[in-house]
Amino acid sequence: MIPHQPLSSPHQHGSAALDRVMIAVSIALIPAFITHFTLFGWGIITNLLITIPAALGSEALALWLRRRPILPTLADNSALVTALLLALILPPLSPWWLLVTGAVAAILFAKQIYGGLGYNPFNPAMVGFVVLLISFPIEMTSWQAPLVNSDHPLTIIAALNWVLFGELPPGILFDSMTMATPLDHLKTELSLHHTISEVRTDGTIFGVVAGASWEWINLAILAGGLWLLQQRVIRWHVPVALLGTLALISTLFYLINPEIYADPLFHLGGGGAVLGAFFIATDPVSGATSPKGRLIFGAGAGLLIYLIRVWGGFPDGVAFAVLLMNMAAPTIDHYTQPRVAGHQRGEMHR
């Protein structure tokens, strides 16, 4: 057995064990879950109650089929992080089969078929999300309205009854509990040739900078992300490049015509940009690895998010942007290999 001892001098041993990184990511998501629960009620909890066992279960099943040790791999908590992300990005109060399909697609098809953690070319949670988004458009656009706009908030029992059996308390229709998301609403209204200043007078959907209630969740995600940066679990390159590019290009178009193109704060604070920047595009497996490559990766994702949001067919584009950049990551890595100490720039390629 080769000892894990660095063979020559300039190596410093990293303390970032995989399970600790994953635990840190999970902890960083806690503020977002608490904010979500306070503003939207039990929907996020029922999502978590189903995605976690579904993700861990499919991971265990795949490992058993592949005759790999089950418990050590489950203990690296990567499936847990996938489940947490899925629960956060899927509509709260999603039916159980939707959540299970998403978790199975993420773990079995995006991760284990490629050989498990470290071999997956795509971010598993994003694959699960996109599979659901293109397969079940109705369920995936039924977003719960914030509690302040809801007359009959569901109890935990009623929420579970809905999620597991599709039954609601008498007199309540599911449609009456749902509402368009801010990005979705903006897209629909703009297609009807309404201007942004007309659209944003609707205080039930739009808040101070972006979506009412949604902006607070994104703030909590931002806090978690900054904590991850401070803990050095993630590096600054991807979040800065992603959010910077998104801010830059949205400012540019906002200055050209503020009545058609939303302001940069709306783009940063609405939808999944913050979550994508700190928690998803920073995935070390499916993203680029060199510092310059990470900047390109983040900038590309930011640009694609804006393009899809403004000119694409879907209200938000974080998942598609990340998957497309995942595809580009090997090429980016190839062209941004850092200079090896002692070599001239470009010497490696010639």
Added chain:
Amino acid sequence: MSYISYRQLIADGMWHNNVAFVQILGLCPLLAVSSTAINGLGLGIATTLVLIASNLTVSVIRNWVRPEIRIPVFVMIIASFVTAIELSMSAWFYDLYRVLGIFIPLIVTNCAILGRAEAFASRNDIPHSLVDGAAMGIGFTVPLVLLGAMREITGFGTLFAQADLMFGPSAHWLTLNLFDDYGGFLLSILPPGAFIGLGLLIALKNVIDHKRAENRR
């Protein structure tokens, strides 16, 4: 060199050297037309007929075609049969013809057919070439129908929908509605579903081969 037994030819076409699972040829029609079992069956039968006819003709003329021009000759033969099949389908199975659309004329570009003409029919006698064409054609049809059935069941919740397009109005009883109130899993109808489905079927075939090899040992 007709030393290959007919049995071996059939086993090769259906399993060991299957067009879809082993040679991975003809993917374009395989993936594009397999959204339902009946579509798959329709295209599979059309392809099989072309394969048998082209194998027969190529085998008949194999001693008179100069090797330098063999490929254009084979393509002309295949194209003629595809045109004949296309015209007969538009005459007798017009609805199915409309559903399959461009993929009927595109049979001519199916590399499996040219592949068999080049690799087998141009070097073997007529009976062997006929059997090879039939075995390869059926070996292409079965995966098409399987993949079509998988995608149809998961995507629409039905099996053999629109069977009347092929077998006439009396075949309505064939259509099965497997689930009540099924929303449909759109992904399996869309192109990614075809790739994932074919991948799973190839994996299944490999698992069966591994098990059989283990049992033999």
